[in-house]
Amino acid sequence: MVAQQLGRVPRAIRAVAARCPSGHPSVIQTSPRLEDGTPFPTLYYLTCSKLASLISTLETSGLMKEMTDRLGEDAELAAQYLAAHRDYLAERDAIDSLGTDVSAGGMPGRVKCLHVHVAHALAKGPGVNPFGDEALALLATNWPTGDCARPE
Structure with missing residues (x-):
């Protein structure tokens, strides 16, 4: 099913x-390294094509810039985002340390990819990734709506 959703064979699942x-x-949760040993720092990868499309629409609206700007204005939000970054690193490093403080999606200094943040929020639940939670709240009228993908 994941291969069908992505349109390719998933890597390091x-x-x-x-x-x-x-x-x-x-x-899906992915391994921190591909099968050949290449680092693959994205621990959580969004596979739902309907949700991915909706998030892409949010990204084109300028939302990521607004979120990044708020990091400089809201110390509590910045602290929550830093905690999300640390949670992401700790979980990934417990599987296989890549020896880097780079997590995903621009954490902790900017918002670069809402797909990563939504995937993190869905995998870990509410209250872990503030921007993933915000994006999901913005999409609540459009997702989840049931059958996002149908087996052929």
Whole structure:
């Protein structure tokens, strides 16, 4: 199903980390390294094509710049985002340390990819990634709506 959603064979898949209401995978957890040993720092990868499309629409709206700007204005938000970054690193490093403080999605200094933040929020639950939670709240009328992907 994940290969069908992505349109390719998934790389370094470890587990399904979250599912759509229909039961289809929405997020996978990946290994910190590809099969050939190449570092692959994205621990949570969004697979739901419907959700990915909706997030892409949010990204084109300028939302990521607004979120990044708020990091400089809201110390509490910046602290929550730093905690999300540290959570991400700790979980990834517990599997296989890449020896880097680079996590994903621009953390902790900017918001670069909402897909990563939503995947993190879905995998870990509310309250871990503030920007993933915000994006999901903005999409609540459009997702989840049930059958995001249908097996052929």
